[in-house]
Amino acid sequence: MPVTKVDAGTALVLIDLQNAIVSAPCVPHTGADIVARAADLADAFRKEGAPVVLVRVTEAEDKADGTPGRKDAPSYGGPMPAGWDEIVEDLSGHPGDILVTKRNWGAFYGTDLDLQLRRRGITQIVLAGIATSIGVESTARNAHELGYHVTLATDAMADMNPEAHLNSIERIFPLLGECGRAEEIIGLLREDR
Template identity: 35%
Template sequence: MTRSALLVMDVQLAVTARYPDPDYLPRLATAVDAARTAGLPVIYVVVGFRPGAPEVDPRNRMFGAIAGRDTPAQAAEVHPAVAPRPDEAIVVKRRVSGFAGSDLDMLLRASGIDHLVLTGIATSGVVLSTLRQAADLDYELTVLSDGCLDNDPEVHDVLTGKVFPMQADVTTVDKWIGDTLTNHD
């Protein structure tokens, strides 16, 4: 029997501030609330580093600018509109993929989870990287297309319309709630 979890990735205050979309957080909150109501685990994935960011190589194009610097503590804080409950897991990753430098795979396997429902910011970042790695780790995958956000709508559309369907089911928050969660045991 398949056991699913909703992954909410990189929906941190520092990230959401760079992706202004007034409809995104309420829509994502709907997915989070529906997962909780259906009894599905909601797992949060955030990017974070130790003081001085010793995990970051200055050659890294994405994170190199913070090598040797402290990041503010609130940088890892999930946006309050979709904040985790005290009993929900928060996984800290060190790169783009939710699996990179984290214990996500161990947590999922220990919980018997084999199906991931992916959401997050950005579609071309954490969602793409996590999807690819999760597929290689043999997880079943669903992507909530409108539960993902990217600064480039064209890239978002190409990924959710053409790339992701090769390795995942792609649907919307409302369709996922109506088709999947309503019939969830």
């Protein structure tokens, strides 16, 4: 379903656009391409007075606060480089932006994101970021379950796995909301204000 409307109460939510993740190889767009489109979206939202939420993932200081459960895939076990979890410079440094720190895939579970949005009367979120099939999809699913109108800026997201990216874009996202290009969303944002 193409993007039809941007509600008056819409927030931009950018997932995991932080140093280590943006520098990782991804498809179908590079991390630099995703950051550039996300920066365009963020600039447009800020100009319209709409909230911009920057979500970052980091490790729990206390391993007991980390993600529970058994997994077949090994976790990264080595020390992370300094600054790996900081939002990229092109997006950081705007005092009105909301920063959310998560320790899970989705941006809602275990954070105050829902509270931050509801306090501002937000009814719709526009999502972008890396990785499409992990952080973005998990957040989109949660947002849908919480009753938000979900819009996905599909050219402002990428994944490390091309098949996983396509599965999210073609099969999952159309079930959760409307999908469109960043430029189209920016046009509607300006038009609907």
